Amino acid sequence: MRPRSRRGGGRPTISDVARLAGVGAITVSRALRQPERVSESLRTQIERAVSELGYVPDPNARALASARAEVFGVLVPSLTNNVFAEVVRGIYDSLSDGPFRVQLGNTHYSGLEEERLLQVFLSQRPAALIVSGIDQTPTARRFLEEADCPVVQIMETGPDPIDMMVGFSHFDGGHAATAHMIEVGYRRIGFLGARMDPRSQRRLAGYRAAMEAAELYDPRLVTTTPVPSSVSLGRDLFRHALAKVPTLDGVFCNNDDLSLGVLFECHRASIEVPQTIGISGFNDLDMMQVAFPSVTSVRTPRYEIGRQAVAMAKAAISGTRPELLTVDLGYELKVRESTTRPKS
């Protein structure tokens, strides 16, 4: 019975390389994955055969045989949100030099979607999983606990990690921005929040704690919506807040899209910033320091979170689990013109 004609369209396989190099297939496999375990003479022969044939290993066959795909599964709630785009960039940049591929999933901020995607990812037996946030559903959490690969939760830190964690405290970030505004003299400071995912909630909690500590908290100062964040939404929320509380003298925005919308609306309505209204944002996008006036914001280590998550996962894969399983990369309050009142 003749072998069926090559299904795969004639791409060279490992045994083609082995034949050309005059060695066993398994030796080629070893030469590619653990070159130091093959003698130098064979190794150069094999390398020559590989480049002559243009051989590229089939990752599917490799994954099937070794019960482990060289894939990092990455789950983020949004692809267009600048914050996650930066995180994802950090992940890609850290992975581009190695054998690992990235499998990106967009949960759209939905726990159910996260569960579904986790099942899909796990069916590939990934080398590591990186998930956003610490508020997984019980089912998702069980999937992650039972996955026999390193798991990194990113964006924030908290108690009871599934495995590893990289992030910072959104509560503290929200608290720091608010406390700063109070300190420079703002009193009726509003909170503008979009989406209100768990991290936004914690920023709000930080705001509230700071306001309560100064005996300035008033629930009417808080304006939130489940709608996704955007610059135009920032404008709308601000108008809303101002209508509700005409004595408003500052706003702390959930994120920088909103603060940009507030800034533009202030220009349009001839409201002086920072004299009449102080503005503080969150994340510190590049444009915040270019804006006029430049906008105070909480700088968050987005790119670095991606890098660090990959570094920790890689360490765990190679057997040397990092001693610190939870890494807090912190944040930095960038004070700028939008909260710098001439008079103190």
Add this chain to the structure above:
Amino acid sequence: MRPRSRRGGGRPTISDVARLAGVGAITVSRALRQPERVSESLRTQIERAVSELGYVPDPNARALASARAEVFGVLVPSLTNNVFAEVVRGIYDSLSDGPFRVQLGNTHYSGLEEERLLQVFLSQRPAALIVSGIDQTPTARRFLEEADCPVVQIMETGPDPIDMMVGFSHFDGGHAATAHMIEVGYRRIGFLGARMDPRSQRRLAGYRAAMEAAELYDPRLVTTTPVPSSVSLGRDLFRHALAKVPTLDGVFCNNDDLSLGVLFECHRASIEVPQTIGISGFNDLDMMQVAFPSVTSVRTPRYEIGRQAVAMAKAAISGTRPELLTVDLGYELKVRESTTRPKS
């Protein structure tokens, strides 16, 4: 000789399902992929067995056996650029309901990196490939021509497609914005360009054609840099341009990040927009219509490009190649306050 202990950690396989349902493995395979070719009674039995065991097919085994992975390979030059983030979102959204995964590659605007990633992608035998732009290197082009799967070039259209194309004319977009500014009375209109990838070059060519047609072209009006675009770069380029040509009365920016930087710099330097300087951007990010003054921009169908590319690839996969292999989704000039002079 006993079978070696399950390498894969005991996840159920297709034969576990087959045994439980009392059918052959191949029938389970068929029931999952072409349910209409299995009798209803068996199908329900199999479905019950699948959900009882929590069976999820192994995509690696599937890809190996069928010589075809259910993967869309997607190559973009940047992950953080808002434009590509939108395209990628369109792709993900169109693919989330089907069996296909996405394999995303970041070329960093490098032809060499594109070639390398193509090789990696092709080793998986993807179901389709989506690549950005029409200026592939000869090697990359050969890879794509020899790939036995649908190929879609996105972002722009042009002659000589590899297979299919979805995009719009960057030349025309640049031309339209410039012609509009000329029409409303601007004369010394500068061009600000960052990155200057091939699409930026074509926008510049459109600008130049419009300026030359009005006998307004002057090379000193053009300010470009290979540096990646950012809001702060917009500010810097504008300062530069103004120093070079103090009589500048308008700028057409390569993209909206730059135009935002220009707008902020005008605020800071108390330059009146649109009276003293007119501003026009490219891409029409959400914030352009919220800005004060709102900024004229060329709206580009980014999300739609992603959707359309996937739709065409899916059609080709299912055997019904679209009759139109090149789709021009057009653009739309959004005229706003930043180019609306009180006097005409």
Add this chain to the structure above:
DNA sequence: CCCTTTGTTGGTAGCGCTACCATGATTGCG
């Protein structure tokens, strides 16, 4: 009533690779 046609089901043999074990060669040691 026999013979094709159509539809449903299953068996066999891989896909390309690596885990596991076996083999032989070399080394080190008493």
Add this chain to the structure above:
DNA sequence: CGCAATCATGGTAGCGCTACCAACAAAGGG
């Protein structure tokens, strides 16, 4: 100089799935 320990290499048997073909039943057609 014999024997265990170490090293380099290879053979075999799958990983979990599907392409291919065979088998059989049911349904028509003459």
